[in-house]
């Protein structure tokens with residue numbers, strides 16, 4: 001079988017999880033293996049997300065008798081990793097207008113039915129990610145990590161479902177307060193795919209954050225934390241002032257809250273939350289000292305540029321973070337603060353708004369770097385035999401980026 005060039009373009013992810021072994025050929029394959037140059041006129045043989053062989057077209061296809069899909073002038077890359085999403089908010093797409101600023105965005109969000117898990121919306125969101133090139137999702141779940149896990153599994157996606165600790169109640173022990181939603185999840189799914197996150201320094205008891213991080217460390221799992229997303233967070237932690245502080249005092253902040261008098265990054269560091277297994281999300285309001293801490297601790301720094309623009313919180317100093325050696329990842333964030341879940345649109349946004357970014361940098365932020373952060377470096381982010389990264393098609397408009 002050979003694809004008919006008159007057919008419409010294939011979806012941007014070309015693993016379809018149907019158990020068939022298929023070869024894909026193209027003008028160029030970027031394997032993302034360290035130091036490897038792009039392969040010209042190449043082939044990759046895939047079954048579901050598993051890479052069976054990759055290399056020059058002629059030698060890779062020698063002896064292969066299965067179906068071959070020729071992608072002509074396209075470039076094939078490993079399936080992408082979305083390093084920050086909230087699948088449980090999938091039904092709130094478009095429910096909050098853009099540009100309101102963080103405090104108003106939160107006011108609107110908590111007035112919406114954010115506690116329900118809309119299975120149809122979640123499944124459609126997972127499918128949107130898969131068909132736009134995503135192979136793995138680092139997903140945050142405040143209430144429904146089990147439902148999210150089942151949804152990703154049905155869609156054939158790899159994932160880490162981070163149960164998110166939230167609130168100023170102190171921890172009750174050294175195990176996260178797992179929600180009932182996780183009960184009955186098959187043990188393998190829990191062991192391989194569930195971890196714990198902290199919501200944010202301004203919303204969650206510091207001991208609860210420390211206990212969550214300690215649990216993740218004991219179990220060899222990644223930890224995630226929203227950090228330095230907006231100016232209100234900076235003001236609250238610096239001296240307890242600002243509109244956002246007033247909003248929080250009405251909702252979540254304890255009466256005896258004392259601002260630590262530090263930047264969000266410095267405070268997270270003082271709490272021992274930052275290391276090479278922590279995925280810091282946003283890092284918009286960071287100064288040079290913060291950037292040195294993030295790079296020095298080896299944290300993953302997940303930028304969500306379109307979410308930041310949608311809410312109107314500012315723009316992360318991505319160039320400085322990259323220059324300092326921070327391990328940059330990319331995420332869409334939730335559909336409540338983005339127009340879609342297509343990671344290629346994050347790349348298009350970055351190429352338009354950043355200085356000095358190359359396609360190779362953007363691809364690393366979507367493949368090898370988040371794979372390492374999530375402990376998936378042996379299975380994701382690279383096209384080499386034995387990996388389970390799936391294959392994605394680079395959109396034609398990014399070919400010359």
Ligand SMILES: [Zn+2]
Pocket residue numbers: 084085086140226281333334
């Ligand atoms: Zn988030």
